[in-house]
Amino acid sequence: MTHFDKRLREWSDKVVTYCHEKATNPEYNLDLSFYAFQSVPMENPELLLLGINPGREYTYADQFNNPIWGLTKEKKMTSEVFEKGNPVFNNHNTWTLWKNLSKSFDSDKMTDILSNSMYMNFIYFNTIKVENLLAKKGGKEVYDNCRNFSLELISEIIKPKQILCLGTGGCFDILPIKDKENLLVDKKRLLIKGKLSNIPIYGIPHPSGSITSDADRKRIGELLRKNFCKEEMLMAL
Numbered sequence: 649m650t651h652f653d654k655r656l657r658e659w660s661d662k663v664v665t666y667c668h669e670k671a672t673n674p675e676y677n678l679d680l681s682f683y684a685f686q687s688v689p690m691e692n693p694e695l696l697l698l699g700i701n702p703g704r705e706y707t708y709a710d711q712f713n714n715p716i717w718g719l720t721k722e723k724k725m726t727s728e729v730f731e732k733g734n735p736v737f738n739n740h741n742t743w744t745l746w747k748n749l750s751k752s753f754d755s756d757k758m759t760d761i762l763s764n765s766m767y768m769n770f771i772y773f774n775t776i777k778v779e780n781l782l783a784k785k786g787g788k789e790v791y792d793n794c795r796n797f798s799l800e801l802i803s804e805i806i807k808p809k810q811i812l813c814l815g816t817g818g819c820f821d822i823l824p825i826k827d828k829e830n831l832l833v834d835k836k837r838l839l840i841k842g843k844l845s846n847i848p849i850y851g852i853p854h855p856s857g858s859i860t861s862d863a864d865r866k867r868i869g870e871l872l873r874k875n876f877c878k879e880e881m882l883m884a885l
Contacts, residue, residue, distance in 0.1 A: 676786030820851030
């Protein structure tokens with residue numbers, strides 16, 4: 649087991665134990681499925697895609713009784729399964745989110761970066777919107793703890809070269825980001841930038857939304873490419 653694998657497993661053990669306890673605690677209203685990773689976690693990816701939380705809403709039993717998760721014997725989440733990510737991620741190229749995101753990654757270099765990126769959720773419990781989680785008994789507590797777990801993972805274990813938030817108000821604005829600047833604004837913020845633990849981080853409107861035109865997605869992509877190249881040159885100095 650590599651140093652990265654060891655640290656990831658220690659982190660996963662801690663997170664799975666915490667989330668299981670909250671999902672099964674009758675004093676909370678958190679009988680929800682949970683997972684952190686859409687794709688398999690990796691060390692030092694060129695790009696980390698960061699979403700706020702898994703959409704829709706399922707109970708914890710919905711998750712571990714569903715054969716695709718491979719948890720029907722355990723009847724609970726395990727660290728090993730947790731680290732494998734979303735079992736339907738192999739179909740991600742058909743997702744509306746991914747199709748729209750790809751419109752901003754249309755050059756060979758950008759397509760390669762997107763194809764080799766890592767994708768995870770900042771908050772792990774399934775709800776239609778994160779506001780639904782916050783409205784539940786115990787929701788604010790697990791929100792805060794998932795937030796801290798993710799910040800630890802990103803800054804100390806994954807250490808991506810760059811981060812892209814899928815959402816401006818719903819993702820970028822809730823993070824402890826320094827040196828914020830607007831790179832592209834046209835009626836709304838199309839591309840924003842800052843630093844998270846000294847890692848360049850960008851925010852764009854959520855790709856699943858239909859209110860961003862293809863022309864704007866292309867403008868976003870052109871600026872992202874220029875900034876990615878700039879960061880690459882700075883790291884080479």
